[in-house]
Amino acid sequence: MVAVKGSLGAWILSIGNELLIGRVVNTNASWIARKLTFLGIGVRRIIVVPDTIDDIVNEIKRGLQDSRIKIIITTGGLGPTYDDITLEAVSKATNRKLVLYESALEEIRKKYEQANMEMTKEREKMACLPQGSIPLPNPVGIAPGSWLDANGKIVVSLPGVPREMEAIFEGYVMERIKGTSSMxxxxxxxxxxxxxxxxxxxxxxxxxxxxxxxxxxxxxxxxxxxxxxxxxxxxxxxxxxxxxxxxxxxxxxxxxxxxxxxxxxxxxxxxx
Amino acid sequence: MVAVKGSLGAWILSIGNELLIGRVVNTNASWIARKLTFLGIGVRRIIVVPDTIDDIVNEIKRGLQDSRIKIIITTGGLGPTYDDITLEAVSKATNRKLVLYESALEEIRKKYEQANMEMTKEREKMACLPQGSIPLPNPVGIAPGSWLDANGKIVVSLPGVPREMEAIFEGYVMERIKGTSSMxxxxxxxxxxxxxxxxxxxxxxxxxxxxxxxxxxxxxxxxxxxxxxxxxxxxxxxxxxxxxxxxxxxxxxxxxxxxxxxxxxxxxxxxx
Structure with missing residues (x-):
């Protein structure tokens, strides 16, 4: 891994059963890997895990314990359905509470209001982020992403829908990461x-x-x-x-x- | 994971830096995942690792230690170049010697002979498989695959070139796996x-x-x-x-x- 020698390492954690049953090809992971590589960040693993809390928590913990790794980027599992549990898993893995972000809730509420839809608990769930994280606005969809500094490492969580993931990465993640590598x-x-x-x-x-x-x-x-x-x-x-x-x-x-x-x-x- | 409840589990280990720098999209993994799913095998992880021996050995060992897992399928790293080290890693992870298979060597020699090419140590390397494994013929390329029964688990190694991987899977892996699941x-x-x-x-x-x-x-x-x-x-x-x-x-x-x-x-x- 060219970029790793003397520089920062990353893991990409792709969350979703649809990837493990081969219904969806993991283009998100290669898109992110390419971006990170040219930002001077060496990707050491791409790991696809099912939508089960223990599997996600265990892999995040493993990444956080790897001394070569500075950044973990997750994709998928931020939506409104019952199996969207990524941020719950990030919270558990980093010993944080999952808390309702008023600012994120307001953004979500506005988007549904514009379509004359009311808030429900499924919709509210998308505003719950690990305590201490920075919500990343979603310019093309509803669920915000999350940037979390945790014990000297960074956990970034992005949606699984490619155009939403790409928009958040390019709009809010790229600049923040640029500062961490001079390669x-x-x-x-x-x-x-x-x-x-x-x-x-x-x-x-x-x-x-x-x-x-x-x-x-x-x-x-x-x-x-x-x-x-x-x-x-x-x-x-x-x-x-x-x-x-x-x-x-x-x-x-x-x-x-x-x-x-x-x-x-x-x-x-x-x-x- | 639907297929996992009460049935067998698998890991797919995709080996190659080209996947981690985002140069190549991992279509092999989703192709295999789809096949396994419909064979009644639940894929629990897809893991992409670099072409470094320790990384590959560690992930294979981790898969072999997971009680839910019966099969590990690797792709990539079977070719003639110096960074093709998958079978060396499988040997180390399963405490076996890497041995020259005369039958595999003969097949490889024939293919080069037909093109008026001599054997070299790079070409010979492709005939070295973990002791006790079954060479899987490669009908469209040179490097054979490998099927290894190790401590009640199975490690299958396939080339990274998609049409070679698919031909070996359909020709020699599918039938063997079919017998292990009744779902x-x-x-x-x-x-x-x-x-x-x-x-x-x-x-x-x-x-x-x-x-x-x-x-x-x-x-x-x-x-x-x-x-x-x-x-x-x-x-x-x-x-x-x-x-x-x-x-x-x-x-x-x-x-x-x-x-x-x-x-x-x-x-x-x-x-x-």
Whole structure:
């Protein structure tokens, strides 16, 4: 994990039976992982847990006890239904009370009022957050998110509906996290045609050993022996963009040399 | 988790940094989760771990120690590159040696020979499996999978390339697992227009309490107050299809009644 060396680590906890029965693909986790990676935060685990209180509490506690981890981000389980129990679990795991936030309640009440709907206990539940947490406004849905500083770690809870999760993350989480890491991360790559993954493997190992703070990987797109196509991608971190780019390009150049030796074709390189 | 009540549990362990940096969406896990669910196996966790030996070993051990778990399925890390270390980790976690399987080596050698390629140590590595495991042929790629019976539990290791994983699962894993569960699982659902999720919530809770061995859930597709659309889905298990269908339809009928009371529109129901 490139970004982890000397920097902060994170866990993503995806909550919901719908993920465990394979009804929903966990695009939320990869979206968040990508954002965190480029913020200089290394994701160490993505864990999908069922909507049962003990499972959620146990995994949060485990994350909080891991010395490499600074941030846990949960998704799902913030809504009005009986099995939406994420914030109850965060409260238990951090030994806090779940309390009704008047400000959050007011926001929720307003949204229902605009639609001529009254408050019910299911709707009120969405305003109950772990004591001490900061409610994160939900610009596209109802349930607010939650940011909790707990014993030097951070637990962020976001809804499971992708557009709500993304809006809260981009609007209220990104800026707060930016301040915690000073790393710059870049990604570069090129395509190689005509060389099996097993032949290029030693070059990747060599590059990994030569450049600190990179993550280089071959992604097979064709067939190992019948028409091999490889996407070579490198992620590199540094204290500024130039340093990161130099590492990434250095690693790719080494692989490019070996590609020539093996008589394969390499495409132009690209960087994000 | 519907399928878990009284039945077998599984963990899916997805191995690979590319998942943790958000480069690849974990479609393998949801594909396997769906298959296991309909085989009557309840998935209790999906865990994504980096390509580091300690992380993989620790999570496998944790799964093996969980009394609710019978099967651990790993994906990724079976290839020829230096960071493909899954089978080394499975060996360590189960206190076995990693041994060269002559039969697997022969298959691999044949595939490279057909392409006029020689064996190298990177290619040979793919024939090293935990002692006592059964190699699972890879009909579309090179690296074989592995089936290991270890202390009354099963550890299945599959490649990370989706079409290779799917081919091995369907060709060699499915039949073996079928024998371990006698449950039948069905899924039914309908669409509800005009009722917010928070209003239908009590009906879902009621259905969940009334019918044992079901998992019922509302999936919001519209906006809670501005044009709510809900997909109501129920997963039900039984000792035969009729019993499972009866439960699923009973639960949906209860929700349908409440939908009428709340003056919402429900579509025809469908079952898989």
């Amino acid at each position: 710059v991360v870049v990604e570069c790559g090129f395509k190689v045609v005509g060389i099996p993954e097993s032949s290029i493997a030693p070059a990747l190992e060599e590059a990994d050993k030569k450049f600190a703070g990179i993550y280089i990987k071959s992604h097979p797109k064709g067939h190992e022996t019948k028409g091999p196509i490889l996407e070579i991608k490198v992620l590199a971190s540094g204290s500024n963009r130039e340093e990161a780019l130099n590492k990434a390009k250095g690693a790719l150049n080494l692989v490019r040399e070996r590609t020539k030796d093996l008589e394969g074709k390499a495409s132009e390189e690209y960087c994000d | 039948v699982v069905v899924e039914c659902g309908f669409k509800v227009v005009g009722i917010p999720e928070s209003s239908i919530a009590p009906a879902l809770e009621e259905a969940d309490k009334k019918f044992a061995g079901i998992y019922i859930k509302s999936h919001p597709k519209g906006h809670e107050t501005k044009g709510p659309i809900l997909e109501i889905k129920v997963l039900a298990s039984g000792s035969n299809r009729e019993e499972a269908l009866n439960k699923a339809k009973g639960a949906l009928n209860l929700v349908r009644e409440r939908t009428k009371d709340l003056e919402g529109k429900a579509s025809e129901e469908y079952c898989d």
